[in-house]
Amino acid sequence: MIRLDNLCKQYRLGGETVTALDHFCLDVAAGEYLSVMGPSGSGKSTLLNMLGLLDQPDSGEYWLNDEAMYQLTEERRAGCRNSQVGFVFQAYHLIDRMTARENIELPLVLNGTAPAERRPQVDTLLQRLGLDKHAEHLPHQLSGGQRQRVAIARAVIRKPALLLADEPTGNLDTHAGGEVIALLEELNEEGITLLVVTHDPAIGERAKRRLWMRDGQLVSDSLEHSGAPA
Ligand code: ADP
Ligand code: MG
Secondary structure: OEEEEEEEEEEEEOOEEEEEEEEEEEEEOOOOEEEEEOOOOOOHHHHHHHHOOOOOOOEEEEEEOOEEHHHOOHHHHHHHHHHHEEEEEOOOOOOOOOOHHHHHHHHHHHOOOOHHHHHHHHHHHHHHOOOHHHOOOOHHHOOHHHHHHHHHHHHHOOOOOEEEEEOOOOOOOHHHHHHHHHHHHHHHHOOOEEEEEOOOHHHHOOOOEEEEEEOOEEEEEHHHHHOOOO
């Protein structure tokens, strides 16, 4: 489903050049559950931003469902991002002036879904995530765990194939974080491909496949140690 071929990304900060991704290669099959761990600054967020088509590398190629993403026009790539990828951030990134319901509904508004079709889809998700009592609440009226559940609902309302979460429990206590991870895992069991960046080993170890990064490189992939003999 995903193939990254030698992605390179450098940032220039003042006079210095920082290598965020260094010839990064990865293959991911549909339905996998991966965690990405590694020290701060090792390139985890850069990797997720590439996978989520939020940023572009200096060189390399990204194949998503057999389509070379950097050969596409900006507009077609944005189309892929909107239809195929959901993104969850540490800081939720909800719109403060919109209710939980409106936040979740927003991707459907933006893609032109008719109001009569939007309503039942949002209601289903609100119920399923235990948020029905909070539908009309603004983000500041919700707990951190509830906000992140709203953010997850917004990320999956268009039924993307790929769900990317960058430190999704980073602002949450252990209990709320556990609920958020359980929800992500439930979505994965239903078929969504899931990548979770975390610095919490207890969370990282839950994933079936664990990646470790350092200095923009993949230094360990648990799949390579657990595979069948050659
Ligand atoms: P991680 O998520 O593992 O902490 P990042 O992907 O955020 O790592 O960052 C990798 C490296 O790239 C770091 O050295 C970071 O400082 C640098 N970096 C990331 N984003 C930018 C940016 N927008 N401008 C300059 N440097 C950046
Ligand atoms: Mg990061």
